[in-house]
Amino acid sequence: MINEIISMDGYGSYVWSAFSFTLISFATLYFVTKLQLLKEQKRFASKFGSLNEEKIRAASLQNINIEILSNTSKI
């Protein structure tokens, strides 16, 4: 049974390479996108941390900024 699945009647190299290419592409795109997101979140957190009190108060008025910070703290 396992040999049959691997050999695929002699077409195993074609079938498995097509599926492998697809899954490797998925994994690469996922990790690249995830890294970009983490990098941007960290940049936001460090910028926010360097603001003075008045600017922090102004930035905190926007819910989205607080939401980004809460997501960053979960990393």
Add this chain to the structure above:
Amino acid sequence: MTFLLITPSTFLIGIPNIIKTKLSFFNIYNLKMFKLFEPNKIFKITSRAPKYVLFLFIVVLTVGLTEALVLSPKDYKQSQVVRIMYVHVPAAWISLGIFSSLALLSIGSFVFKNKNFSLIAKSLAPSGFIFNIIALVTGSIWGKPTWGTWWAWDARITSMLILVLFYGMYILAWRIYENKEQATKITSMIAILGAINVPIIKFSVDWWNTLHQPASINILADTSIHISMLIPLGIMTAAFALFSLLIFLMKYNTELIKVKNKGLDRL
């Protein structure tokens, strides 16, 4: 008692006012319609959704791969190599669907002057590009045992290659142009121009003699593919759609945070 005196000047003043009123009504309608989807409001959802989408994608992909590689029958002509269809066809469908969405969103950003449209389009492009490459590569792998060649300048393959070039130009344009307005205009033009290629890809098998067979799945007419192959194909398409949704959400969040980063600089 006041009389309404209708003179040519009434028309001259009145008509632009009517147009103005209609336009302002249109703008108010616009604002109300799009306020629900404002990035600031939907970020709460888009930032939390990826983990659920990722879980669902893994479940659906596992079921799809089991169906595609083990449970589905082999083809009486192509034997086991037909299984490549389960990655090749969904990838091609989704890459076409995403490019059509890019074009519609680009038109939308021109008509409604809504920046969120271009942000959504920009976030959709990477997964569409990868799906297009997957369709070309897996098609090439499928071509060798069935047609005896890795590549042929057949109408469908060539038009898919043109689409990948449009995807590449679209993504590059966002990187090259620093000015956001200029980038939006250029990328919108690329998307709208590239959309002309979408119906060419779809109907290329009907318009020209190609190595590709005509469509086996029709929404409006009879489908010639057997249900035992249609089910795995449907599951794999759902898995691929979930993956593109996952990448879109992550990319959209990244773009929103980039905007907010610039906002902090302006404080």
